[in-house]
Amino acid sequence: MTQERILLVDDEEEIIAFMKDALEREGYQVFTAANGREALELSQLQPELILLDVMMPELDGFETCRRLREFTQCPIVFLSACQSETDRIQGLAAGGDDYLLKPFSLAELKARIHAHLRREKRGLTPQDQSVLRFHSLTIDCKGYTVNGNGQDISLTNKEFKIVELLAMHPGQVFTREQIYEKLWGWDAEGDDATVTEHIKKIRAKFAACIPDRTYIQTVWGIGYKWEVK
Template sequence: MCAHVLVAEDDEMQAELIRRSLLLEGHTATVVHDGRAALEAARLHRPDLVVLDLMLPVLDGFGVCRELRRDDDVPVLMLTARNTEDDVLLGLELGADDYMTKPYSPRELMARIRTVLRRSGRAAERREDPVLRAAGLAVDPVRHEVRCEGRPVVCTPAEFEILLAMAGEPDRVFTRHQLLHRTRGLDRASTERAIDVHIMNLRKKLEADPRRPVRLLTVFGVGYKLNSAAA
């Protein structure tokens, strides 16, 4: 069973850890960092589960949960560093399906997610195959493999993480900072300008004419996106 999970977590390192754990479990994920973005993403993506940090900026987790429950029964797993009984009870009263306090282990979080998904019965039987497919690419987060129109492509760890992010959300514009965060720890010399080098090298591997890319597009003044119309 493959579910789409919305992760609303303002700590970027925690959010990335959750995202990677979900991908390894065969799920897909959308990550946001504030409460208002969480509501917009929930309306856009119709996730099977929301992993919701309580202490979000703009609109906190309680507010997000309250708004979600107005017109949706999506399961909600709340995360928080606060462990007071009042917080737990309020979260559950607002409709949260489960509640975890920080710190937690990724294994325990994935076990809780599996339980909530199984209990809700909402997760679509999308596919057992966790491979992300977009723009003629197939990115396998489990086998750590990339194919372009069926042809195997050898990628560095940083290049793979960039493609994994983009294939998971085709047509989304990623800033250099966001892509740098995905590759941090894999390339110690990385700076935001190093992302330009990774994109240039990926274009050499994926584009028929790297000087006129159709897959990995530049959005001037913002960053890069994977063009879902390319094939």
Template sequence: MRVLIVEDSPEVVATLRAVLVQDGHQVEVADNGRVGLELVSSFQPEIVLLDVVLPEVDGLEVCRQLRAFSDAHVIMLTSKDHEVDRVVGLSMGADDYVTKPFYPREVSARIGAVGRRARTPMNDPAVRERVFGDLRIEPEARRVTVAGEEVALTKKEFDLLDTITARPKVVHTREMLRDAIWGPDWFGDDHVVDVHIGNLRKKIDRAGGTSRIETVRGVGFRVAGR
């Protein structure tokens, strides 16, 4: 896969690059946030390993901006381990979070887990257009509209909405959603599901609609009545 490392520590970069190249990945490096954003546009990575503390533009802002034009999977790299930093990173659209110091092989394993994530076959009945009141989901076009107005969602937000609405009578546990969207080998916790669903609900609510995703306490999520 194409992997972009956005990290200002030469030691961390050298260690990660050696392992990733050995594993067969194509690797580019940026030592500050501004260059990182430029490389996301030109290199079009599938994975971005993104440090939180960066010169010029910090990692959280880089993550926020790249989500506007890239579907790359983002794994945050940081020496901070406070829960607030994790939540902020996830709310900006990050897919995973690794706290320094880490083993390069751990990062490589997480990249592999993302690459093995299950995909929904395009001939599956679940790809058909679905309508819930004024909310319309078009899976093949990866398009969501509220009363005809398109709602801009991140890749993970759309995948969650698509997965839950494809089987509206099923209660989807956090584990089910985590395995479907992030893959069964993902190392993080289930909190990432709640963060992305919270962001999804807010975007649809701001568009004047309702996400129709309701929480089943102690179990997971399902689609509210049509």
């Protein structure tokens, strides 16, 4: 049976040693990084879950998470002594899946890890990801088609790419700048305001077929995310 891989990122050596030992006793394969830059390098080992400290020198946890989310889809759990609601919101907006306050018990940490890994196993397999289904909405990524309540929804190429990007990362917040750079490219002429216009058109087309749900949610002051509740 393949061991599930966990990447543990914290600049405190004692915490790293303690948590690594505890998680290895649970049967996990644990990689450790002392800062954000090491975490970005070790993410190439494709961990199933990342435990990420917030307060680190040079590259803090929030910025590390944002960079990880450019190529990593696994659950990211923040570990932090910062208890303010603003910090928790910032962590989730950066692409985190959970926020665990220090000090925490090992029992709680293990329970959170187990819950996230179990949720991932229940999710889509790589083979399934060509077709995404959300309630009455179906997105065929290979066929470039979208269907809502049995009706085909006609999208332009860029509109489809925006839907695909957000739907492939449900709950993750993307800024307008990130969406523009990913889909139009760094050297494109224009600005990220065009993303807002495209999303308005997508919402109007969705509403015509699925009036009771709004899949693309605005995160005020930050950007957009795919909401499946």
